[in-house]
Amino acid sequence: MNRRSAAEAYEKVPTSIFESSSAAAASLAKEVRELIEARNKEGKPAILGLATGSTPVPFYRELIRLHREEGLSFKNVITFNLDEYYGLGSDHPESYYRFMCDQLFDHIDIPKENIHLPSGTVPGDQVFEHCRQYEEMIDAAGGVDFQILGIGRTGHIGFNEPGSSRESLTRRITLDRITRQDAAADFRGEENVPRFAITMGVGTILRAKQIVLMAWGENKAGVVSRAVEGPVTDAVSASFLQDHDTARFFIDQAASRELTRIKLPWLVGPVKWSPSETRRAVCWLSSTYKRPVLKLTDEDYNEHGLSDLLSEQGPAYQLNIRIFNQLQHTISGWPGGKPNADDTFRPERAKPYPKRALIFSPEPQDAIVSIGGTIDRLIEQGHDVCLVSMTSGNLRVPDSEADKFASILQELATASPEGWSEQTEYARHILRLLEEKGPFGEDPPAVRQLKSLILRGELRDAAHALGLPPEKVQFLNLAFYEAGRYRRFKPTHDDTAQIVTLLREFKPHQIYATGDAADPSSVAALCYRGIEAALAELQSEDWSAACSIWLYRGKEKALEPWEIDMAMPMSPNQLERKARSHTRYQSLTTIEKDVVRSNQSTAEQYDSLGLANYEAMESFQRNRRA
């Protein structure tokens, strides 16, 4: 069996893994363009089924480019969107109608009457009829030629949450808790996310002639593998695509990492045993067998498809010791390097000491939540630590927090004898703005500014709890964030320029960053690309070549032991200190605080591989720059 057909034995839907989301989007847009042009020649309209969310954004940008630069016309295109939040009018900033206008329709020449979305405001007693008519309209148009899909973490396509049947049609559904959590940032708090939506059914989607599901970023990797390789089940509605004749998945590398051909390539075909593949195989064998690395036997390797590894690098005894030592050397309580120590096998070099360590936090909470233990240790070990919040994060702060601060100020100002009229006026102004815009309205600049200040205060406070003085906490306030909304940010060169200036001033010996494997339109990924672009501009500067870059993960899936280049252990007291610093973020959600639990799980994994048993570990991957 060749490698491809062996992969197909696991993958029940044809799946293409692209270098990047933009490469995938370009390939998909090319297909859609060909369809539109072919239909034009036949004198028929092309019927497209469209999705919203962050996933299709690069695809829509490419369609807009094709329209502007290569004259692709959409005059003869009819679109049907998958879904709409129930309860939101088409003018609501988070309605899918608005999203589609912002991201596509307003930038192409599609006639308004060719655009169809379910209505979010149809009265309750007319929902059934509205949904029936939506189905009828699709059929009357001749059915969807090409359906674009994203996938939710619950495995939903459209908003077909777990439990949706294969035959389901357009209807009103209740959104899953996870889906609402994922939309919480868009709506500034889970409590503001609508509870219902109207969605095409699984059956509606499966009637499309062609279907492509796109997925980017590491936090989609698990659900993608369940949809592609798992059983067909209503617990993961995307798995129904396995039964469709032409459905395909277009994914990026980060979203592919749980597929068998990527995760366990030796089960799929011959493997070139690079050091990292070898480490992965040994760790996998150890965790599958629940047996420490040093206790794995030749039989264990042979029985689990690893006989060629054994014949190349065995016997087991020697291979085990080699990998055990490699894992052992990743553990270091000296993230900045241990001064005056032999650093041959340490993750970080000993010199220079002390180091200038620059910690990048995409939003104010990210770094402290993810690597607060390491920040703590770097400070304690005498390094010059600078923590930089790249964006203000103000879109995450709920109105209730802004209301609280403005009310306190108002009360204080009113209680003060004289000279506080400006403060009173300011507080009243904020409270008025909050009331006028209502829970769903867009924040006016003054409200965003107050929310930024609240988060700044929380970050300074949390940093202080770890021993970092306020002057060592900086705020870049990158412009792309201030000008945008979640899922639709557009960074520019100005953002990179700001990062360049900061790097040039600080000249770090170490950089800690995140976002390399995140959803490409997330704030973390955009910030990471900004750092990469800035470093590329600065690569000829002496300090830059010598600077080590450590990548950390946020609330997405933690690094697996075989991927870890530095594991920073924490004692119970140190973990508690980190967790305590999180309590300073009143506006944080529990999902973010769950990172502490994931630090414990990394330590448990090291323990079960037969390494030291720590309370918790933060983990890092070295950025291997070209």
Ligand code: F6R
């Ligand atoms: C949106 C839709 C959903 C999304 C899914 C992924 O119209 O139908 O199925 O595709 O929730 O959302 P993102 O792309 O934001 O991760």
